[in-house]
Amino acid sequence: MAYYHIWTMGCQMNKAESERLGSYLEQQGYQATEAAEEADLIVLNSCVVRHSAENRALSRLNSLKTLKRSRPNLAIAVTGCLVDSEVGELERRFPHVDLFFGPGALPDLMARVGRRGDALPRHPSPSTLVPIIQGCDNFCSYCIVPYRRGREHSRPVEEIVAEVEELVGRGAREVSLVGQNVNSYGHDLPGRPDLAQLLTRLNEIAGLWRIRFLTSHPKDVSPEFARAMARLEKVCPHLSLPLQSGDDDILRAMRRGYTGEQYRQLIGRLRQAIPGVAISTDVIVGFPGETEEQFQRTLDLVAEMRCDTVHVAAYSPRPGTLASREMADSVPAAEKKRRRQRIEALEEGIAAEINAGLRGKAVKVLVEGKRRGRWYGRTLTAKLVFFSHGAELRGQLMGVRVDKTGPWWLEGMAFEE
Numbered sequence: 001m002a003y004y005h006i007w008t009m010g011c012q013m014n015k016a017e018s019e020r021l022g023s024y025l026e027q028q029g030y031q032a033t034e035a036a037e038e039a040d041l042i043v044l045n046s047c048v049v050r051h052s053a054e055n056r057a058l059s060r061l062n063s064l065k066t067l068k069r070s071r072p073n074l075a076i077a078v079t080g081c082l083v084d085s086e087v088g089e090l091e092r093r094f095p096h097v098d099l100f101f102g103p104g105a106l107p108d109l110m111a112r113v114g115r116r117g118d119a120l121p122r123h124p125s126p127s128t129l130v131p132i133i134q135g136c137d138n139f140c141s142y143c144i145v146p147y148r149r150g151r152e153h154s155r156p157v158e159e160i161v162a163e164v165e166e167l168v169g170r171g172a173r174e175v176s177l178v179g180q181n182v183n184s185y186g187h188d189l190p191g192r193p194d195l196a197q198l199l200t201r202l203n204e205i206a207g208l209w210r211i212r213f214l215t216s217h218p219k220d221v222s223p224e225f226a227r228a229m230a231r232l233e234k235v236c237p238h239l240s241l242p243l244q245s246g247d248d249d250i251l252r253a254m255r256r257g258y259t260g261e262q263y264r265q266l267i268g269r270l271r272q273a274i275p276g277v278a279i280s281t282d283v284i285v286g287f288p289g290e291t292e293e294q295f296q297r298t299l300d301l302v303a304e305m306r307c308d309t310v311h312v313a314a315y316s317p318r319p320g321t322l323a324s325r326e327m328a329d330s331v332p333a334a335e336k337k338r339r340r341q342r343i344e345a346l347e348e349g350i351a352a353e354i355n356a357g358l359r360g361k362a363v364k365v366l367v368e369g370k371r372r373g374r375w376y377g378r379t380l381t382a383k384l385v386f387f388s389h390g391a392e393l394r395g396q397l398m399g400v401r402v403d404k405t406g407p408w409w410l411e412g413m414a415f416e417e
């Protein structure tokens, strides 16, 4: 028996691709192992979106050198955003790696290997990731993604519908449609279908209970789209909508294509169109030239918007991007850390208050699995819920009465739906 080990870093796109790669390898006779040392094939699915992530990927690659020396038959493959078009340079730097393939290039890889099989998970999780668009056309000034994943490339509607039907047949109950910017889905396809049309088609699939999608770009979320979200009963009322900064000059320098006021109005419209909608956002602190006053504007907007979750990152220059070429990384690391911690502390309080509002209420949870002896799953608004129950519940929809809450999770008692 041959074993494979996949080490996945970064975003939901990488997670979706690793899941598919694992499934494909299993059809070729490989078995997964948690222990890299006993694997015959190791795949590093890398992320370089932050400097720290790139360092981790490179140090992992270097550590594999020793393993390869002691086991020359070990095959090592690298994919994800570390792999750019300059594969020759990577091959020179890492001669112990057998194969580099670009993000999303799994079909090419399968064609090269020349073996049959599909990349869909045989036994998908009740909540499964489905990539719908690769790449990004936005070129935000700090972001390496468009250089590594290329321009936007949407998968045809029929292909996605057929895939989701197949996944539902194999046991999936919820799909999360993933892409760097899912709201620009379809503009590169004949007939220019949009995300609302895709959601409408998926909404009709029998046996599929819930549909999620991420990430959305604020400039691409239209009022018609919000109405479609509200109308389609399987589409979960949850949006991942990165703000990045509350200051207009910083947003302009980031090339985000909206102002703080436009973001504020968008959230207002969404909350009006989709009652109870949960919003997750992302913020970058310490962007080149960010003053204390500009940071304060971000802090104020985060306080005002009261999002359900906020992911905060400290800016780090990524070679090849406009920001790294033309803007000095002027905010000291200690100051970036202080700003990050201030937003995190603020959000912890906001999230705790929002979740406390659910105490005593009944929520519907799609059970995904067990962690430390307790079942866990998510509500319609993507809140993580833990509860105890003696029966096998994976893949079932359970009613849970919430009795304990924290900023990042809920706990409760299950009752039959």
Ligand code: SF4
Binding pocket: 136, 137, 138, 139, 140, 143, 144, 145, 146, 180, 181, 217
């Ligand atoms: S929208 Fe901006 S931040 Fe997001 S992937 Fe595209 S370029 Fe990067």
